[in-house]
Amino acid sequence: EIVMTQSPVTLSVSLGERATLSCRASQSISRNLAWYQHRPGQTPRLLIYGASTRATGIPARFSGSGSGTEFTLTISSLQSEDFAVYYCQQYNDWPLYTFGQGTKLEIK
Amino acid sequence: QVQVVQSGAEVKKPGASVKVSCTASGYTFTNYYFHWVRQAHGQKPEWMGFINPNGGSTGYSEKFQGRLTMTRDTSTSTVYMELNYLRSGDTATYYCARSQSSGWDSILAYWGQGTLVTVSS
Numbered sequence: 003e004i005v006m007t008q009s010p011v012t013l014s015v016s017l018g019e020r021a022t023l024s025c026r027a028s029q030s031i032s033r034n035l036a037w038y039q040h041r042p043g044q045t046p047r048l049l050i051y052g053a054s055t056r057a058t059g060i061p062a063r064f065s066g067s068g069s070g071t072e073f074t075l076t077i078s079s080l081q082s083e084d085f086a087v088y089y090c091q092q093y094n095d096w097p098l099y100t101f102g103q104g105t106k107l108e109i110k
Numbered sequence: 111q112v113q114v115v116q117s118g119a120e121v122k123k124p125g126a127s128v129k130v131s132c133t134a135s136g137y138t139f140t141n142y143y144f145h146w147v148r149q150a151h152g153q154k155p156e157w158m159g160f161i162n163p164n165g166g167s168t169g170y171s172e173k174f175q176g177r178l179t180m181t182r183d184t185s186t187s188t189v190y191m192e193l194n195y196l197r198s199g200d201t202a203t204y205y206c207a208r209s210q211s212s213g214w215d216s217i218l219a220y221w222g223q224g225t226l227v228t229v230s231s
Binding site for chain 2 (some may be wrong): 036038045046047048049057058089091093095096098099100101102103104
């Protein structure tokens with residue numbers, strides 16, 4: 003099983019500032035990585051797939067990078083609606099796609 | 111627009127079975143795979159398996175082999191997830207999610223609202 007490790011567990015950032023979230027895979031997953039946003043009481047939302055491609059309707063302030071085992075999600079200028087839990091997921095290792103434990107992004 | 115709506119919360123006793131439904135609308139049902147993911151409170155999400163509504167082929171995580179069955183009803187654009195021999199560790203919110211692209215795709219683009227399944231004696 004590929005283990006996905008996200009850091010930090012909690013990230014405190016001020017409105018308008020940049021947030022950088024990390025995700026590490028225990029072995030190479032090429033670029034088969036997605037990022038999801040989960041706000042309390044809402045359905046999870048696909049943000050990024052293929053490590054760096056924004057999903058439909060996702061604002062340009064969200065960007066993804068990385069390949070192999072190291073990946074980053076960057077939110078360039080935080081808005082109030084961005085405070086949520088973010089999960090990375092690898093879809094390289096069928097049939098066992100795995101998620102990270104999440105990073106909670108909170109207002110500083 | 112694409113909508114995915116799941117059935118309501120369930121409370122089950124250990125050893126029982128649960129069947130959760132997921133009804134889709136706004137697109138051609140048979141063109142996109144569905145995946146099921148569950149998340150226990152305070153835990154990371156866990157991928158369970160997929161179903162291809164076109165033909166009904168499935169693939170399951172080894173963890174659930176023998177206990178998990180996914181089916182579909184094309185007449186109502188609904189997929190189902192049935193988990194048998196429930197135990198307390200199965201208490202979680204269960205999500206269905208439609209794939210992003212037609213054909214085989216494991217990127218989860220449209221999610222249902224989640225169904226809380228509680229297993230308790």
